[in-house]
Amino acid sequence: MADSLRRIDSGEASDDYLRGGGTGAVWRPPPAKRGALLQEALVRRPGSCIRRLAQGDRARQMQFSRFLHNGAVTVTEMAETAAARTAVVVAGRDVLAIQDSSELVFGGKEARARGFGPIGRGGNLGGLLLHSVLAVDAVTGALFGLVDVKVHNRRGGKVAARRARSTADKESQRWLDGMFSASRVLHEAARITVVADRESDIYEEFARRPANVHLLTRIAQDRRIEAAVDGSTMLFAFSDRLPEQARFVVTIPAAPGRRERAAELALRYSTVAVRKPKNGAAPDLPNSIVLTLVDVTETSVPEQGEPIHWRLITTHTVDSPAKARMMLDFYRRRWIIEDYFRTLKTAGFDIEAAEIQDPDAMVRLVAAVAVTGVTVLQLVRARDGTTDQLLRDAFDPADQPLLETISATLEGKTQRQKNPHPKGTLAYAAWVIARLGAWDGYYGKPGPKVMRIGLQEFHSIKYGFQLGLRDV
Template structure:
């Protein structure tokens, strides 16, 4: 299912600047009962059981349009104790998922004009940078304070080095509201420099180069008036950065990583309640998670397109033979008032979003349809489409 979805995404990326956001999330499915059913440990302490899902999504760097799924890996930690992590090759660790998703993006999105894979601190792995495919750039939030080689030939720690750089620029951004956090305007200070991190020693991959060339972009909040922790991102990238404008673009690209958090929220609570699924067999649950992952991406595409501002075509999320079914449904679902008419052009994703929302119970009068409405509508649409394929004979 994930492979088919990735092939559909590949059809949409030709000639476009693509960013790929990837991350991992734990799916907590229970305690003792889940353990008895064969689910492995997740969460802190190992008292809860479940699965892990690693997903990668493709977005258009220019329009922010969600183009589809690139990769999805679901697994169960059902094995016993393993050898210490430092003595194992990356291919034998769960951290291989970051490298595998990057390789998948390279292959599946090869017709894109450019590919930038974005991920959080857990993916700050030397081998991730050293073995990146030639057609992929990386943007990672730094986790390790590595040793770097300076132009003078001396060595230093990368965090202290960047902290000592003069500010290159300041700019303001709007930090959107979130649970427990009000919207605010933040003033950010920008620093950047090329760096040469050294290969970790000891390490399980002695064939890696002794040093790699990266750029660090440091951005930190300098005018915080709120009670929470101020923003401070140290970003490592393979992109060449020569100006404050280019460094600012790196920061803006990293902010797109939030899309993968939105994806997991939709999967777990906003659209599906996947952790409430009462499936006792891990292998069956893995297949269900894969199917829900594909559906969640479509739901997000519909929610984003509902206002008609993205100008995406229907084929960004649907098959070409879905269009006549959607158009027939639209004419049936429209009411007598202006608000109950589909306002979007045929062939657009916004047109489809209106139909799916109406099938999901939206009246077209109050509020905007969210993920749960879109999920219900998408399920109804698929049943209707299946019905159109039946050829019943008299019996």
Template sequence: MQFTRLLRNPSVTAAEMSLHAGRLTGRRVAGRHVVAVQDTSELVLGSRRARAGYGPVGRGNVAGLLLHPVLALEAGTGALLGLVSMQVWNRNAGELAPRRQRVTANKESRRWIDATKQAGAVLDGAASITMVSDRESDFYELFAERPHNVDLIVRACQNRRIEAPQEGPDLLLAFIDAQPEQGRFAVTIPAAPGRRARDAELALRFAPVAVRRPLNAADPALPETVDLTLVDVREVSKPEEGSEPVHWRLLTTHCVATKVEARRIVDLYRSRWTIEEFFRTLKTAGFDIEAADIGDPHAMINFVAAATIAAVTIKQLVQARDGNTDQRLSDAFDPDDQTILEAVSAKLEGKTERQRNPHPKGSLAFAAWVIARLGGWTGYYGKPGPKVMRIGLAEFHAIKYGANLGLRNV
């Protein structure tokens, strides 16, 4: 009942939760090189109660909410450092004017610009910030209005007009296709729904481009051109039947002059997969948030915001379970939690080597072992996933609540 009242309280907002989570993440990223990953997910609410009052999402006659989070990752390790910001909204069910008749401020696409500016403010203490996003974010205003302290990597979607160099093609895709191949490298393409993991050979092309302002609907106050670099990477090995070959065209504000620098852009873009795994944690793999039966949109928006913050911690624990990210406990827990985690670990450990916590105290991996054991993992078989971590984290918070109870006034 307390939680229900909290969600329905008009003074409780997703925006305030986002600000609080962002402040915590801002402290963790100080001095680090950070990759900020943003994307949008549709939350389809299938319960009968949840259909009334919610706007359309997806295709067909379905209703729900939209969530647009920004996650902070450590460049190089890919370790999830925290939530930068999030936007949760209920789409208006009424008809809108055609897209080209609306200014950017009145479009949902504004979220990409707002999120990038929020990342620049929240992560200002980082050594560097690179914002990574997929094809939906490929629009001119994002490049023209980016904060000075944020670099961009955007997968190109539009065949844009460019300043033609030396009588060459004046369209983006024709221009890069005409460039000679500048190197190859091998990667492992991770598994995804309907696709097995595979090794692939990729070919690189890259070149600077001056992208021209669109002729239609663009604000005339924007600069006439924006200087970017286009990195083209395409799979030259033959994928197995049923798999599409990789082909990414990446527009970036980073300077790219060598094959090594181009490969780095590709690797930074590949870290975008973390947000896909995060959405899976929030939905089917961990929280099953779309099954929530909340008829009040305001309460549901607050619930989505709270679950998003919790899902970040779950994803951090799953990442850290093998000790590969080398993260500190403070990347996901309060400083006072270490004593409780160590006490619980001592109680959970058994006599055999497999039953002992193998990770150093003060590390996030140490905490992940404790949370997984609380969630029902035996330590012997398989690896703990999001559901196990979610159950274990709830158990830990119950233990923490009990440990912090004051009995002096009873």
């Protein structure tokens, strides 16, 4: 790894720079390295207030502030460190690289005056654009870690018309960059599928796809396709005419303003040759690309909201209802990244409440939180024991004896009050962390807030335990 990846503050090297990222995270940085100390503090006391992270220590608060204001520290460095750890655990696995963006709001006119770029409808708010790529097990839904993270502060000013600019000059380039990062970081995986929502429906992304990557995207644009009858037709009209090839029932999870429900879905699929857009496409792109269309329509009438109608496009070959259903299941894993963003915001670190005035310093804090937030979500994903992950995927293996000791003190006399998961698994740790976060073990399932609080309590216990050892 390049020396620049290990720069901290004055250029001093540190192999432990911002260690972690949710995959085998080891929170034992050298005490003099400010970046590592900040990462450790974010895990011990998740949040965005620098004073709170420093736990009242003025010197530590100044260390964190200097780190965040240090121009030598970059988001790229943090992303590469986290990605390197993710790359280790995906070898031989069927991996989904789920990518999406989220706007972070830091105020209105005052935030804009401080240098935060325009976000929100009309661009009247000031904030940052966060784009993340997560590695997820396609079979179990286990969260392996970060593949890439970018934090963008939009600059004001008039730009050329969209069609007059190349993709590289647009914000949409982030979707291609995420795809290329997945190809590079996850190259040891058995299979890579980049999953994204409608913003990623870009012809150039499919045209420039690396050979070791598949794409699965929800369609946003009604594109021209080649048809056997008249030579050309539109994708949506073609999709609507496809015969139904399967029907099944799935559970649609609850969301803000929507209750969980059972939905009956009709499935259609077909190979299509998507034609190159007439306007704005690079001249070197092929005139057409052969892809697979998967159409998913809800036949039941929901009590709330509109029925589901997803048109998905993929580079995977789909020649049976089972494979079409697999594409649907892959796409439904995309909800994991929505939970991730919620963990960084209202459910966990409350990053939008950070008290940092300088946009460049805020960019660095957002990147650090984006790396650390993976650990909380890993615990949420592992709570039921369905992800088959080991403790070392999110904790220092040396933490296992302490976790087992804490578990024994939290367990009750009845079977339901005991930790049901095998020792050494992430599910075992998730049960302990949830109980420390005030989950009673009976009702509901612990979410990001509970895990965040529990993780804070665990690191407080660990800190006290280590102090006790030094006093012996």
